[in-house]
Amino acid sequence: MQYSQDGLLRAYRRMATIRQFEERLHEEIAKGEIPGFTHLYAGQEAAAVGVCEHLDKDDMIVSTHRGHGHCIAKGCDVSGMMKEIYGSREGLCKGRGGSMHIADTSIGMLGANGIVGAGAPQAVGAAIAAKAKGNGKVAIAFSGDGACNQGTTFEAMNMAAVIKVPAIFVFENNHYSEHTGDRYAVGTALDIASRAEAFGMKAWRANGCDFYDTFETMAALLDHVRSTNLPAAIELDTERFYGHFEGDPQRYRAKGEVDRLREERDALKIFRASPVTQQHFGSAELDAVDAEVAAQIDAAVDAARKAERPDPSHVTEDVYAEY
Numbered sequence: 001m002q003y004s005q006d007g008l009l010r011a012y013r014r015m016a017t018i019r020q021f022e023e024r025l026h027e028e029i030a031k032g033e034i035p036g037f038t039h040l041y042a043g044q045e046a047a048a049v050g051v052c053e054h055l056d057k058d059d060m061i062v063s064t065h066r067g068h069g070h071c072i073a074k075g076c077d078v079s080g081m082m083k084e085i086y087g088s089r090e091g092l093c094k095g096r097g098g099s100m101h102i103a104d105t106s107i108g109m110l111g112a113n114g115i116v117g118a119g120a121p122q123a124v125g126a127a128i129a130a131k132a133k134g135n136g137k138v139a140i141a142f143s144g145d146g147a148c149n150q151g152t153t154f155e156a157m158n159m160a161a162v163i164k165v166p167a168i169f170v171f172e173n174n175h176y177s178e179h180t181g182d183r184y185a186v187g188t189a190l191d192i193a194s195r196a197e198a199f200g201m202k203a204w205r206a207n208g209c210d211f212y213d214t215f216e217t218m219a220a221l222l223d224h225v226r227s228t229n230l231p232a233a234i235e236l237d238t239e240r241f242y243g244h245f246e247g248d249p250q251r252y253r254a255k256g257e258v259d260r261l262r263e264e265r266d267a268l269k270i271f272r273a274s275p276v277t278q279q280h281f282g283s284a285e286l287d288a289v290d291a292e293v294a295a296q297i298d299a300a301v302d303a304a305r306k307a308e309r310p311d312p313s314h315v316t317e318d319v320y321a322e323y
């Protein structure tokens with residue numbers, strides 16, 4: 001596959017932004033600065049970015065409870081996200097959503113949400129709209145290995161196959177559903193992609209810690225979906241570096257497991273070590289991106305701390321919509 005320097009730099013910047021955004025949240029949450037419940041995405045950067053780098057602004061994605069990475073990969077404003085997570089009225093959703101409900105429909109990010117398995121039916125709805133409008137857009141549902149066991153996900157895959165809409169089911173298998181390992185919870189010989197195949201759609205598998213593998217596999221998948229308007233699925237083998245939620249003591253993980261994953265399965269290290277990356281960049285150029293991102297995250301936290309908090313008088317705003 002041909003890669004442009006600009007495209008690769010943008011992909012690296014987005015992955016580095018997700019990583020640093022998450023690491024900073026991990027620190028700020030420990031200080032008690034942030035209200036609400038937070039699920040960190042760090043470790044899964046190559047999955048979100050490898051998928052979303054192919055998308056236009058009007059292609060749509062639906063996220064999960066672990067949504068920050070999907071938001072950043074789709075192009076959400078990072079400062080607006082930070083303000084949202086800090087509960088500010090200046091946040092992307094006026095501070096009403098917090099970490100778990102960030103959305104920006106103006107760029108096709110239809111929202112994160114806390115109901116496991118809710119994303120797939122929403123994406124099918126969005127894909128029906130794309131088909132009705134005939135605009136050639138696709139709708140992607142990100143789901144975890146836990147969500148792949150939900151009835152809603154099966155119903156959505158069946159409907160997408162029957163009514164033939166451009167819905168894409170991205171299963172990010174980070175091997176845990178809360179505290180339960182996939183080997184206890186996922187049947188079909190742990191093969192999630194084969195479930196999609198059973199509904200009659202094409203499915204792919206890729207290493208979700210490797211940007212290039214994910215990106216190239218998604219290129220083939222999207223060629224198929226955009227040329228046929230049919231649904232498809234992909235299973236990405238990935239890892240999460242933090243607990244299920246912030247504060248999770250992670251007693252279900254083997255001793256040293258996360259250290260090993262950070263050593264062997266770190267999406268940013270794998271990207272830097274790739275011969276394709278090394279053909280295009282020296283490490284100084286990528287270090288410079290890391291420094292720019294660090295400054296951006298510092299500024300976002302600073303702005304979020306100072307941003308206006310909601311007032312009780314705002315509570316009834318946006319409750320009703322008029323058509």
Ligand SMILES: Cc1ncc(C[n+]2csc(CCOP(=O)(O)OP(=O)(O)O)c2C)c(N)n1
Pocket residue numbers: 064065066114115116117143144145146147148174175176177178244
């Ligand atoms: C319908 C529903 N059932 C259960 C829960 C509780 N819950 C929250 S996250 C989660 C696990 C999700 O695992 P997975 O889909 O693999 O996503 P991951 O957390 O690994 O990103 C569960 C069971 C929920 N929020 N919604």
